Amino acid sequence: METVLVVGAGQSGFGVATSLRDKGFGGRVVLIGDEPGLPYQRPPLSKGYLAGTAGDAQLRLRPEDFFAEKNIELIPGRVASVDRDEAKVVLEDGSAHEYDHLVLATGSVNRVLPVPGSTLDGVFTLRTKDEADVLRAALESAENVVVVGGGFIGLEFAAHAGRPVTIVEAQDRLMARVATPEVSAYFADLHEEAGHTILLGKGVAALRGEGRVAEVELSDGSLLPADLVLVGVGVEPRTRLAEGAGLAVANGVVVDEHLRTSDPKISAVGDCANFPCVQAGTATRLESVQNAVDQARAVAAVIAGEPAPYDSLPWFWTDQLGAKLQIAGILTGAEKTVVTGDREGGKFSVLSFRDGVLAGVESVNRPPDHIAARRLFAADPAPRFETLEANGFDLKATFA
Template identity: 35%
Template structure:
């Protein structure tokens, strides 16, 4: 019998794990240990509706606080686990607590990548990862005119869209030669670049930062061309890193993620890992992958809990992601790495279209812009691994759904 199940981390994955444990009528004690002083909450709205004040902090939380007011659940928030003793099945925390477990779920998530450039520690240089970050940015931004965003990935562009709509001058600095270069095709990059420029964003691509300048507070950013970009406030979004150190220190296998099997189990049968921190086998792509995705976090939590409760299930989801920028919804199904052909379905000028990525005749990914039907159909076709007649699909009269049965 499992008397104590401990969850380390209090993000999306942890919140879903607790909900799933309740649904499975888990009878043991559930112990939640989280670094932040908050119960599990949604991160995607941080760079969108919470930043723009469209929603309050209460609407970020996955469940109301009363959901956790249960004798079965014990919470240690604002608490950091510093060590795991696998032999004694014991956790050590930063404030001296010793927490024992029968089963352990690591939902340690990820952290921001920081930049190490002269002046990067000046006041006014911010990162956006948690509630506290956004509250700090919102407390300063109203009085600021010139906002500079470092990085043109999902987060950087979402923040650029929101802040431009709030009426500030926005400059985006990106070292790559196109936006979202890691995840979308050149056609999609071009579309979003035009969109941001049309909304008044000063988009600087192929740009390296030389220094952040200012006395105590940021004043300007010197870039590789020698120009100094005025900056009253800077928001950095250059990616995240998985939190794997705790797992590595206790002897769990890691490799840019905590390595798990298709049941979300580590090389220790009593320890599971879920969410951004994991490297898991993909049935779709026949390799290990690490995903930074809400959907992945939620589904892995369900799989881990099912297996802990004795219900054998494996994780076999097609990855998917989304990004909201202005009135555009970008939905991505699958992973486009290694594609050898693309096909555009729909009309780009109508602002409702999809870019389909193929490898050896198989659909491996789709970027759908304001095109939910293609997104949904793509997920099924990617999972099916069908070989498609691409020359036929190139015909503008032929729809993707014609290949789905």
């Protein structure tokens, strides 16, 4: 019987296993994961789970009996190496498991702040449930909280921490890598209104303290008191297994349009995969639930004998201080933006155009715009600036 072995029981690994069964795949499906417990989703960790409004049940992707029902074998443990000649993986405990097809769904790890003091007690990152549990407990007694990095994770943490924090960001605006200046400015206002202090254009030179963090030293020499520091400065793809197996790796495991690595018996999906992104027009690595879920489905289709080039539209969301930001498409390289809706009332969208064509839409508390944008992007070709202008930049009217 054919065996599909999936390394990594996170969002995309779980997705591959369930999608294979949805497609009627009748062989063995084996999911190997190195985190304790059942597969879970990460988004609540920096939102409701941190705030205490969501519990374990909201994290879990499926209850235990689901895996038995679907005949998905869950094996706890960390894969130490891939032996391509023998088509097997070897776990750290020495056990070996053979595969007919292997899927790498190993995700990413948080980047470490490359400054002295980054391993002091009281310095945290947030990616796993275990980290969220420790962080939640530490928050209860913390007095001076500093967030290093004004990206999604740092800002969601700030929004759900339940107290004023100081946010230190090296760029000149928040979420600079993924949002337009209009959206960055809106969220900066929200966080300041909530009592947070935002320091832009400031690097961190060191974290200071005796065993435990007491101060954050900024690049200009100034010192911030801190007994809890959350570092959210991005992630690195987990590629060690792929590198050890001699697969092509460049900012992630390199895959083709069918998400196959340089070995056709091995695929890679989710945060760890660098794939040819149709919308970006270049090789891209994305860190989102949409990307993990859609790539999982696409790989399952390839394995089940229904291959189609992967071309799903990238989309993303974040929840902060009562504002839901949804992003559809790819914003990089845009030459023009248009703001529609009610910015002051906190319900607006920013339309980004690249080469005169709609390339990305950020919607703040405007879910209908987000849905309309996804439909517009699904239409071939996406609308031009002039078409939207003629409709008063009304996405729904343009789609209708």
